Amino acid sequence: MIYRPFGRTGTELSIVSFGGMRFPEPDKLEASAELVRYAWDRGINYFDTAPLYCDQRSETILGHALKGLPRADFHVGTKCFHASGSELRRSLEQSLELLQLDTIDFFYIWYLLDRDDWHRRLDQGAVAAALQAKEEGLIKNLVCSSHMNGDDLAEVLAGGYFSGVLLGYNAINFPYRQAAVEHAGKQGLGVITMNPLGGGLIPRNPQRFSFLQGHQDQSVVSAALRFNLSHPSITSALVGFTSAGEIDEAVAAVDNFAPYSAAERSGIEKHLNETFNDLCTGCGYCLPCPVNIPIPKFLDAYNQLILSEGDSKTVSDRFRLHWNIDRRLAAECIRCGACEERCTQHLPVIQRLTELAGDSTQATDQNK
Ligand code: SF4
Ligand code: SF4
Structure with a gap:
């Protein structure tokens, strides 16, 4: 597994990370926890969750799975979408309890929709409450997640509140996010990408996306991950795993990771821009x-x-x-x-x- 620094935080994350939003049977605690531990055994050290994932079971599963592993060696991210400071605090305390942790490594101001939404989070106290929790040591790094377009998100990041960002980025939708990724890189912020396989659309249409594949790619999945991770500002790609086989495939895909050259990448971007947006x-x-x-x-x-x-x-x-x-x-x-x-x-x-x-x-x- 390759590890990359998450911006200037001093934390190194595996270039493929575990998205805890797709446990196939979230009611089965032990079986779900085994999947998490399998990812850990394969070198994955960042585990992402949120209070609502998997019928509100995801944080409990991660808490159970990670308990007993060396705390300094894994990193957990969870989120809160409340605008109110008091509700964010309540949500954070509940996340800490379910995750069985004293501190959240990456706490997200979650799902920023647009500029108005961002101002609501500021005006109604969510950001201030998160910064206060950081002072108290309950949060290590304050980050945000968003589906805003790249320019608007870049403006939010320029405010200096965050150590990094989680955003949707893949071979299909990258033009809408490129500005934010570039901006984050220049500011020394970490970037984690979600949905790197386009919600499964890329693996379901291997022929159509075969132009992504270089000679070193075993599959179009490998190529799609390589597309993400070739961007020098991207720290890690988050995949919502449902099975050990999917973990194996993703780990194999990045085992011999070699980034696209600048010329390859711009050729691919041109093709995608013209055909898939x-x-x-x-x-x-x-x-x-x-x-x-x-x-x-x-x-x-x-x-x-x-x-x-x-x-x-x-x-x-x-x-x-x-x-x-x-x-x-x-x-x-x-x-x-x-x-x-x-x-x-x-x-x-x-x-x-x-x-x-x-x-x-x-x-x-x-x-x-
Ligand atoms: S599909 Fe869209 S436009 Fe139509 S009712 Fe639903 S939200 Fe409204
Ligand atoms: S890309 Fe598809 S699923 Fe996502 S918001 Fe648009 S219509 Fe909905």
């Missing part, structure tokens, strides 16, 4: 929908439309065999626009739902 990454930040449309599932089906170049059977199969949902549900959309405001990819969700509801699977998205 209209895909949904399945991040789910468009939810909730007031009429309960499972938007990421519909947009995933639309991805299939794009990736299959308009093959209606591929799209129908996706609805029927993969998601088991009735595509006519898309017609329930009341066009409130909330999802489009929140969409991390800035996708024309309403238009896509309209196309899918109308069975116009040959239609093309005019905003592509």
Whole structure:
């Protein structure tokens, strides 16, 4: 395993880290903990969680799994989305208890949506409460996570409150985040990326993404991780593992890690910019929908439309065999626009739902 410094914190993290949001059976404490310990045995030393992950079981699982391991050698990150200082404090204390820790290594001001949201966290006391907890030693490093676009996020980071940032970054959505990654690097901040495999879209379409692969890549997964980790400002890529096999695959992918050359990377970026910035990454930040449309599932089906170049059977199969949902549900959309405001990819969700509801699977998205 390769380890990289997280900004100027003096902490070194494994370049692949454990995202505790996808335990397949979170009610099974011991089996879930075994997965965490397996990752530890394979050299992973950063474990990321949040109060709501896995039906609120993720922090408990990590606490159970990491208990007894040498404390100085692993690092835990958890999060809080409350704007109020008192609620952040309550949430932090609960996280410490569930994780069975005296201090959180990386505590995130979680899920910054936009500039207004950032100002709410400042005005209502969340940031001040986190800084106070840091003074008291309950938090080692204050960080933030966000799906804001790169420029807005760079502005937040410039405020000097954070030691680093967690952001979605992969071969599909990187243009929206590039400015923040660059800025973080210049400021000496650590960067952890989430969703490096595009919510599974990249491994599910190996042919389509094969252009990412160099001769040293065993698979498109390896290539997608290499794409992330080739950016010199990125410390670690967070993967939501569901099995020991996935851990093995990711560790093998980075075992012989060699970054893309600048020329390779700019060729890939050019190709991606031209062809893939209209895909949904399945991040789910468009939810909730007031009429309960499972938007990421519909947009995933639309991805299939794009990736299959308009093959209606591929799209129908996706609805029927993969998601088991009735595509006519898309017609329930009341066009409130909330999802489009929140969409991390800035996708024309309403238009896509309209196309899918109308069975116009040959239609093309005019905003592509
Ligand atoms: S625009 Fe439609 S899909 Fe989007 S949140 Fe509103 S009702 Fe739901
Ligand atoms: S529509 Fe946008 S916000 Fe929703 S899952 Fe897809 S990329 Fe994420």
